[in-house]
Amino acid sequence: MDQGDGNSKISSVYINNTHGVDDDDFYDRNLALFEEEMDTRPKVSSLLSRLANYTNLTQGAKEHEEAENIGEKKKASKSPQMGTFMGVYLPCLQNIFGVILFLRLTWVVGTAGVLQALCIVFICCCCTMLTAISMSAIATNGVVPAGGSYFMISRSLGPEFGGAVGLCFYLGTTFAGAMYILGAIEILLMYMAPKAAIFVSPLHPEGEAAAMLNDMRVYGSICLLLMSLLVFVGVKYVNKLASVFLACVILSIISIYIGALVSAFKPPHFPVCMLGNRTINAHEIHDQCAKIIQIKDPTTYLWQQFCHSPELNASCDEYFIWNNFSEIEGIPGLASGIISENLWSSYLSKGDVVEKGSLSSSHAAHPASTRQPYVFADITTSFTLLVGIFFPSVTGIMAGSNRSGDLKDAQRSIPVGTILAILTTSIVYLSNVVLFGACIDGVVLRDKFGDSVKGYLVVGTLAWPTPWVIVIGSFFSTCGAGLQSLTGAPRLLQAIAKDNIIPFLRVFGHGKANGEPTWALLLTALIAELGILIASLDLVAPILTMFFLMCYLFVNLACALQTLLRTPNWRPRFSYYHWTLSFLGMTVCLALMFISSWYYAIIAMVIAGMIYKYIEYHGYKEWGDGIRGLSLSAARYALLRLEEGPPHTKNWRFGFLILNIMNDFTFTHWLSYAHVKSPRLLTFASQLKAGKGLTIVGTVVSGNFLQSYGEALAAEQTLKHLMDKERVKGFCQCIVAQKPREGISHMIQSSGLGGMKPNTVVMGWPHAWRQKNMLTRSFSFTDLKMSVSARITAHQALLVPKNISLFPTNSEPCADGYIDVWWIVHDGGMLMLLPFLLRQHKVWRKCGMRIFTVAQMEDNSIQMKKDLATFLYHLRIEAEVEVVEMHDSDISAYTYERTLMMEQRSQMLRQMRLSKSDREKEVRSGQMKRCLCNCIAHENKLHKVGDVISDHHRRVQMTWTKEKTSQYRITHSGCSTPEGFRDMDHSNVRRMHTAVKLNEVIVNKSHDARLVLLNMPGPPRNSEGDENYMEFLEVLTEGLERVLLVRGGGSEVITIYS
Secondary structure (H helix, E strand, O other), rough: OOOOOOOOOOOOOOOOOOOOHHHHOOOOHHHHHHHHHHOOOOOOOHHHHHOOOOOOOOOOOOOOOHHHOOOOOOOOOOOOOOOOOHHHHHHHHHHHHHHHHHHHHHHHHHHHHHHHHHHHHHHHHHHHHHHHHHHHHOOOOOOOOOHHHHHHHHHHHHHHHHHHHHHHHHHHHHHHHHHHEEEEHHHHHHHOHHHHOOOOOOOOOOHHHHHHHHHHHHEEEEEEHHHHHHHHHOOHHHHHHHHHHHHHHHHHHHHHHHHHHHHHOOOOOOEEEEOOEEOOHHHHOOOOOOOOOOOOOOHHHHHHHHHHHOOOOOOOOHHHOOOOOEEEEOOOOOOHHHHHHHOOOOOOOOOOOEEOOOOOOOOOOOOOOOOOOEEEEEEOOOHHHHHHHHHHHHOOOOOOOHHHEOOOOHHHHHHHHHHHHHHHHHHHHHHHHHHHHHHOHHHHHHHOOHHHHHHOOOHHHHOOOHHHHHHHHHHHHHHHHHHHHHHHHHHHHHHHHHOOOOHHHHHHHOOOOOOOOOOHHHHHHHHHHHHHOOOOOHHHHHHHHHHHHHHHHHHHHHHHHHHHHHOOOOOOOOOOOOHHHHHHHHHHHHHHHHOOHHHHHHHHHHHHHHHHHHHHHOOOOOOOHOOOOOOHHHHHHHHHOOOOOOHHHHHOOEEEEEEOOOOOOOOOOOOOOEEOOOOOOHHHHOOHHHHHHOOEEEEEEEEHHHHHHHHHHHHHHHHHHHHHHHOOOOOOEEEEOOOOOHHHHHHHHOOOOOOOOOOOOOOOOOOOOOOOHHHHHHOOOOHHHHHHHHHHOOOEEEEEOOOOOOOOOOOOOOOOOEEEEEEOOOOOOOOHHHHHHHOOOOOOOEEEEEEEEEEOOOHHHHHHHHHHHHHHHHHHOOOOEEEEEOEEEOOOOHHHHHHHHHHHHHHHHHHHHHOOHHHHHHHHHOOOOHHHHHHHHHHHHHHHHHHHHHHHHHOOOOOOOOOHHHHHHHHOOOOOOOOOOOOOOOHHHHHHHHHHHHHHHHHHOOOOOOOEEEEEOOOOOHHHHHHHHHHHHHHHHOOOOOOOEOOOOOOOOOOOOO
């Protein structure tokens, strides 16, 4: 920070740290000890002042720490003043009361009966009450930005669940808007202005229903366009109309209660015409509810409908002949006792006639024709269908939390207002069920569109003083609810888009200059139009039921999860919650989803699952959510369980520690993969991912930790980018050490945690181990030997691929060929398991598997082959088996000369490691004069040989050819060791002989193999032979294109038992 600049800004991780801080603040006399770190740790007084000035952000905004750009001063905002009643209670009432109450509740009561209707209402209300309790706990656990329903779910369950449920909630709100518009159009065309219909219907119910659907599509689209334009012009007009619409709802409900009380003393007169026990459509009664009348024209219009002729001697319908017409009161009144008939259900199939069970029918005729003037059921009804249709009438409980930015005390108002609103609406619904059953006749209740009472709205027949109170009130209330949905849904989509968790929705985060979501409104209108085109209220209602139930389910899950995890940040002010209530609410939501419509439930879950996986695929955001906390708790529990004992052989799986070395590391190209020494190691590890184990990719940065920390972070980022490129799931670890071999040792010791420690080390082959400057290389044969020794000590397996750059990539599958396994010694069965896992990957899938083992002279090779085939059969591994017989043979001159070169090189290396003073002493004493002369004589030859081997990966061409060796054996048949080689270490000669003989056999059998796996010999126990170890390995693997040296950890990794 620059001195003297009183307006300097500082960057901080704390809330709204965008104000200038005076220099004097940094040099407070009482806080001098902390003055150097106040740029990241502000004084408590500064923090509290910023918290006091904190205002709620827009719905779905990012965390408040990231909400404002640095250097931008916060604009003065008006403090919210809305209380519980105006801010939460009334908006919830307006959103809960809706079209279902006025258009479908009477039909639900008549079809399901009073008892089952009470059950439906009670279950749905319990679902919303339990959800409201969970929502109250979440809403009071900290500051909830405006429009907090999506914010609560996403910040409690994470971006994956939050995005999936947020979009489901958005779709539910959008389809709710379509449902409200359809309800308004149904009221308009059926009860207010029937003559406004555009399409003319034929004279039978099917044609009339089809024409009605077309009318609703046309008028619904027009209404949707007008409402969208109103929302686009300005939300302030919608908010001003909200109070008017709410007043209409309240007046309509009050008129129902008054009408029910009045019906006890003076029931309204709504006669219903019956033929036997069948209900007659009142639209078809043009004169009287009778067969004949005593005037000049003796027959009625109903006679003509049943007899197809006005003549008395016409041939009439059989049921019409045997039954007479009668009239009953459609509204018997509260004191009539009609509730006893309406207690039980009366479910109908599509096309059934609405009948009154208490009336007698004198003849059981054939089913009624749809061309006859009866009242028919338009859909097949069931308990589950009624649940799906009714549930939208209890939604809307999120209205209070969506207005949290306008509340004076959101943490108090949201729980109280929401729960009171749910209690109020539940009482209204339950009481209306009883009132409808006690005042209205069953045939009128089951008459969905009021055809038996001359087309009046059924609930309007009970209203006081006139049915028009309900008709007009319900029309305006449905229009208001539709406007509220078209206002809230685009803002919810805008919040999801601004969170940038779904990239293709990013465009919908933009809007007008004042923040209005223009593009989101356009998409909402298009989706709502799909609901309008369905044109049936009964078909749209179950769709939005699914989306709302899924949203409520995850609200309950979020509360239960946070409660059970007991995260330190879970401290809600609302204390009347419990995880059992949340789980009960979640169970009820899930049950209602499948009860109402199992196929809609599956579709909604598939949509949510696809959104979840899409968000998960595009990256994870840390929001301090409960799923993250659940992962931590589950990981802790699993690690403690794994610590109880070593895993069983059947549960053994690879845990890789991949050692990768950086070449010429600089900050300027840290995003490039070019400086990673062996990037194909990660490709090879990804091809073994069928093992499903833990993968840790590690590297060592030379230097001091304090000075090289930034370089280590950059190296770690490079490895992460490489892991993402190769699709390797795992972790990165970068260790800073003075020497690479020390870092490798530390990494092998410290990687992993508990029972999840790596059990297999993967490291590259040190191709440049023969070069002059190998003592300064970051990774040499001494590091390999040290890694092998450390792995043996730690009981870990080791995989060392040679020529890793020639291994196939994930985009280069092998079309044919073999994976050859040379099983020389048994060290746990890893040689069997590795090719099996490789063949699970697409790269190696088409490769066959061959297993070779070596038989000595004293072994029965035929029996060995049978036993090996049986062993593979029990292991359930398909492979070709071959036993290679190794005959005793004399040590070749080639072996002797190769051993001599190796020992001379070792002597030279030991001399180079001596200090200058020690070397001078050795020279003066004369003890190493001959050694030095030999080293100097052979130095050029060594470098030439090393270059040939490292550059061309071929066998070194020695002076001893096969012909010369054969000739030498003939002339020196009595001498076991050639002259000039008798001073060598015979143990080295034997090891070299083994390496040469095995290499000859392996090259002969596996020269065309795609990959060769063989046992890796252990390093010599005597440290004096360290320099010779790589020479043995080099000889063993010469002439092979792709080799994987495998050394097991000593424990069994494969078993024949189930």
